[in-house]
Amino acid sequence: MDRRGPGRRARLGAACMNGLPEPRRPPPHDGPVVTPSPAPGGGEMAAAPEIRFTRGLAGTGHALPILALGAWFKHAACLLEHDRARFGPNLGDLDNADACRGVEPAAEALLAQADGGVRAVAHDLHPDFHSTRVAAALAARLGVPAIGVQHHHAHVAAVLAEHGRFDARPVLGLALDGVGLGTDGEAWGGELLWVAGARFMRL
Structure with a gap:
């Protein structure tokens, strides 16, 4: 139980689930929003987009494959294995029933593609x-x-992965991505983080 009272929990939930106050909310989607559905005739969904890494992930110490689900805004799941990250469809923000209903089928579609x-x-x-x-x-x-996974840490880690950095060499990462729940139970905003692989420190 949160001994600091339900009011604080409600405020934190509202901040993290609804974003920043209206003037500073993230802009509308700037990419296609796709709801997963079977192809005509009951076939499979279209192949998911993917990113291939120049250097494979084998031997980096990571337990793969890993399925990662997105957060609240512009939700998309991702399957990370071998030398690639394969993405599910962009479901949009999880503020409506249609988008929420799409989360599990999209994740299951990626699970079906995992090697083992x-x-x-x-x-x-x-x-x-x-x-x-x-x-x-x-x-x-x-x-x-x-x-x-802490929200802002995930953003910094994604940039490192994009550049093939899967080691634990430390970096400084600035994530200006609005609100995310912090490891201290508080709502965090734009964050400067010291990141070394799975470890990070809020500066």
Whole structure:
């Protein structure tokens, strides 16, 4: 139980789930929003876009494959394995029933493509996001860990991955991405982080 009272929890939930106050909310989607659905005639969904890394991830010490579910805004799941990151469809913001209904099928479609099953399911730290609940349920069903990832740390890590940096050499990362739940239970905003692989420190 949060001893600081339900009011604080409600305020934190509102901040993390609804973004910053209206004048500073993130802009509308600037990319296509796709709801996963079977192809005509009951076929499979279209192939997911993917990023291939110049150097494979084998031998880096990472337990792969990993399924990662997105957070609240512009949700998309991702399957990380071998030398590639394969993405599910952009479902848009998880503020409506249609988008939320698409989270589990999109994740299941990526799971079906994993080579030998996944070793973990990653998700945002916020416990009330629909994607977090789906991730926890999937992890429990598969018998693998559900790993909570701090929102701004995830952004810095994504940039490192984009540049093929999968080691633990430290970097400074500036993530100006609005609100995300911090490791201290508070709402964090734009953050300067010291990041060394899975470890990070808020500066």
